[in-house]
Amino acid sequence: MSKPLIYFVLICSILVPGVLSADSVVEEIIARVNNQIITRSEYQHEQQQLKEDCQRQDSSRTEQECQQTQKDALRGLIDRELLLDKGKELEITADTEVIKRLDEMRKQMKLNSLDDLEKAASAQGVSFEDFKQNMKTEIITQQVIQREVGSHMNVGSDEIKKFYEDHKSELARPEAVKISEILISTDSAGDDQQKIDALKAKADDLVKQIRGGASFEDLAKKESQDPSGAQGGDLGMFERGKLAKQLEDMTFGMKKGDVSDAIRTKQGFVILKVTDHQTAGVPPLKDIEPRVQEAIYMQKLQPALREYLKKLREQAYVKVYPGYVDTGASPNESVPVETTAAKETNAKILKKKKKLGVF
Numbered sequence: 001m002s003k004p005l006i007y008f009v010l011i012c013s014i015l016v017p018g019v020l021s022a023d024s025v026v027e028e029i030i031a032r033v034n035n036q037i038i039t040r041s042e043y044q045h046e047q048q049q050l051k052e053d054c055q056r057q058d059s060s061r062t063e064q065e066c067q068q069t070q071k072d073a074l075r076g077l078i079d080r081e082l083l084l085d086k087g088k089e090l091e092i093t094a095d096t097e098v099i100k101r102l103d104e105m106r107k108q109m110k111l112n113s114l115d116d117l118e119k120a121a122s123a124q125g126v127s128f129e130d131f132k133q134n135m136k137t138e139i140i141t142q143q144v145i146q147r148e149v150g151s152h153m154n155v156g157s158d159e160i161k162k163f164y165e166d167h168k169s170e171l172a173r174p175e176a177v178k179i180s181e182i183l184i185s186t187d188s189a190g191d192d193q194q195k196i197d198a199l200k201a202k203a204d205d206l207v208k209q210i211r212g213g214a215s216f217e218d219l220a221k222k223e224s225q226d227p228s229g230a231q232g233g234d235l236g237m238f239e240r241g242k243l244a245k246q247l248e249d250m251t252f253g254m255k256k257g258d259v260s261d262a263i264r265t266k267q268g269f270v271i272l273k274v275t276d277h278q279t280a281g282v283p284p285l286k287d288i289e290p291r292v293q294e295a296i297y298m299q300k301l302q303p304a305l306r307e308y309l310k311k312l313r314e315q316a317y318v319k320v321y322p323g324y325v326d327t328g329a330s331p332n333e334s335v336p337v338e339t340t341a342a343k344e345t346n347a348k349i350l351k352k353k354k355k356l357g358v359f
Contacts, residue, residue: 031074031326032319033081038074043324046073074320075328080141082312087140090147094139098132101139110230145301149308155296163292164285171282171292175240177251178276180216180233182206183226186268203262203269210259216273225268233273247272 028040047070054066106117118128164171184203189195206223210216220233228235240248250260251274260272285292309328320326 030321030324031078032317033078034085034317036081036085038077038081042077043074046077050076071325072327074324074326078313078318078320078326079309079328080137082309082316082318083141083144084137085316086148086312087144090144092140092143092147094136094143097139098136101135102132108230110227145305149305150297150301153297153300153304155293155300159296160289160292161285163296164288167295168282171288173278173280173283175252175280176237176278177254177274178237178278179235179251180220180273180275181226181228181235182216182220182224182233182271183229183267184223184262184269184271185225200262200264200269203271207259207262207271210271210273216259234275237276237278252277 029037030040030043031038050070050073051066054061054069102114102117106114109117109120111117111120121128121131182203184199184206186196186199189199206219210219217232220229223229224233226233238248238251240252242248243251247263250263251272254260254272254274254277256274256277258274260270262269262271306328313329318326318329320329
């Protein structure tokens with residue numbers, strides 16, 4: 001399975017609730033946020049997703065830590081509805097960005113059209129409309145956060161320097177090489193030595209062209225028979241121990257910009273280019289300043305976002321039913337009175353969700 005397809009399947013599993021029959025889930029509203037409702041099945045799905053994310057992203061985290069994360073499931077669902085309502089108020093739309101992202105995904109998966117992407121989603125048991133809607137939700141909430149919170153935060157040069165000095169041990173990196181490849185597959189040649197020799201000659205000619213000034217990236221897109229060809233042959237960064245010994249010995253002995261001879265592998269003839277060769281140790285600040293700035297930004301963003309969401313809660317109608325806890329609520333937050341109009345709207349939403357098979 002190619003990397004883009006793996007990414008697509010992963011995104012599907014994260015964004016879209018699992019397929020559940022209407023008979024298998026107790027229909028229960030557990031919270032209301034303005035004119036929107038949150039159901040028990042949505043809450044259970046969010047809890048399960050948080051658990052899987054916790055285990056997948058950091059295997060060192062304990063079961064207790066993952067359980068604590070799951071306790072914030074309802075908070076996250078309420079946060080989402082509050083941000084979406086704010087997005088409407090700010091007249092933020094995401095339709096153009098959704099199409100752009102879907103088209104990028106289509107290109108990565110080497111599909112001819114968005115119809116083909118929809119078929120790929122269906123093959124994974126995913127509703128393409130749900131997939132697009134969840135992508136739209138993600139884009140809108142991100143834009144609200146950036147506009148309302150992120151745009152008001154600044155990271156000064158003194159902060160960057162201090163963070164760099166205080167976290168040098170964490171910023172240290174191992175020796176690694178960034179590699180691009182061109183694969184000339186020998187699968188079609190079988191045991192025919194003449195065909196194999198012809199393919200070897202083709203690979204040797206490509207090496208000659210590249211060393212003569214031709215663009216490795218352009219030739220990878222045109223000639224490589226590996227999925228990475230679509231990205232100009234880029235395979236990413238590799239530390240020692242992550243490559244086959246033959247390739248590791250070769251690439252770690254190369255400098256940035258070096259191109260290998262054609263190498264015979266099980267798949268065929270491979271041409272490698274080292275596009276970056278980072279040394280072990282703490283890199284100079286100038287090389288990682290954007291990374292340090294991003295780390296400081298994220299440190300500031302989380303508490304600032306939490307405060308912003310608390311304010312949104314105070315301005316909104318939020319009701320959590322007995323037996324469930326919103327960990328983002330203020331201790332002194334009062335429960336507003338639900339209007340008749342809100343009740344009618346929520347009833348319509350629940351009916352629509354049943355019809356669409358959300359539960």
